[in-house]
Amino acid sequence: MSYFGRKLRLSRLLYPEQSAGLIVPIDHGLTVGPIKGIESTQAIQSWVSNANISAIIAHKGMIEKLILADAIPSSTGVMVHLNGMNSLFEDADTKQLVTDLAYAVQLGADAVSIQVNFTESNAAHNTRLLGAVADKAHALGIPLLSMVYDKANAQGIEAVDRMRSFIRMGVELGSDALKIGFPEKDEYLPDLLSASDDGTPIFFAGGEKGDENILLHKAQSAMEYGAKGLCIGRGVFQSDNKDFLLSRLAKVLRNTPCASQPSMSVVDEQEPVSYAG
Template sequence: MNAAKKIRLGKILGAKSQRAVIVPIDHGLTMGPLEGIESTGRIARWIHHPGVDAVIAHKGILSRLAAHGALDRKGVILHLNGMSNLSDSVDDKEWLTSIETALLLGADAVSLQVNFNGRNDRANWKMVGQAVDGAARYGLPVLTMLYDKVGEEPQRVRRLKQLMRTAVELGTDALKIGMGERPELLREALEDVQSDVLVFVAGGELTGDEPLLEHVSHALRAGAKGVCIGRNIFVKKNLEQFLERLSGLVHGGSARGEREIALASVR
């Protein structure tokens, strides 16, 4: 990893923990004005929380949040692709911006999402390869959000391992993957790849605080470098309290974290 990438990742990862709480808010392009991200003004009310290490968003939202002063001391990740769920092919993400736009916005990294449905592998891998090549010219780290919509366990684990390895082969610096329901399967999925790439786990379907924090705890023990959670953060009524707990868990700080999870697991 070159110096530019290390410097930029240093704005995203905790200095001591080398982990991060990343909050994607790119959902608006796909799903519209969800609760918590109805407008940039609404986002600006909570995104400043110190528990948020980095933000992923599309170019229009990043520029407006910057105008609000809401991105100060945050890692900034520009999302490169997407597709509205009003489309009949929401899994087929399209390029929507450029690497150069990330530089103009002062982004520390770029991200893209690839959903595999068994029909779009060719286009997905071409997109990842192009993103990595373009970002490498400027020392920008690349986060690949990787979702597999084919197969069931244990086939899904074998497929996920192969998909992650392909992304590593193409040069991605970080991956976002789903947590899954069984901790041992996540451990198996990460055992070979975690030394080559930073892995962050998604929040998945909307769930309560305790189950989510327990899932995060399992993921960290399996080798994940943190979380990349959107809806399970920004729709919460107790958002600031939850962010404090989540950040404490991810960074191993004083915000209750592991101690609470251990107590909850024996109740």
């Protein structure tokens, strides 16, 4: 029976009219502190209700504050992030559980997420964590998004092969969806995405704040090759015009056809100009 609950809740993270979603994680505060865009609950309130955001990811404390402030629209999915570690510490990539599934359910979460950064020394920890959290999530009918990152210095095809293996680990251990970074080149996207399957959607991360047109090009390519959406934090909440960027990203997700057809670019759209007076 838990499968039906997971399927229903997973759909709440996506746009209601299609199987794609624009998820905005704001869990960075635990890792790196009050950075631009998420300096405070008030700063987050100023943009988090944008209708182009299909879901948000945050730690339990921030979810509580946003609920108390009535800042989360009913149409926005809520995902509680279960693990973390402050970047000031030497073992920052070996993230520890900071809450449990039961509390996420009490908060009204539609889903939960964990992040596993694979280094040379924490593979056993990450493997146990993925398997144990998936078991508990499935028992409660809660979908699990696994954020999977490779911290090795691999490049090119070697990096793709390593990430394909990590993606498959996530699938085998019960992840309902996966978040990964964009590959070095668009031509690697088909091999990367083929490591999953139709039943385990892949969302692409934005990484560090950078050129928004490049981000849009990457997003469009990923969607054309079969990604199910985007999971972009800093690229969104550190943008100087969040509403405009969110509308452009949403257009990519809603309008991109399959890979065999030409796509309509939204990269060349100009930012609206405001006039004083």
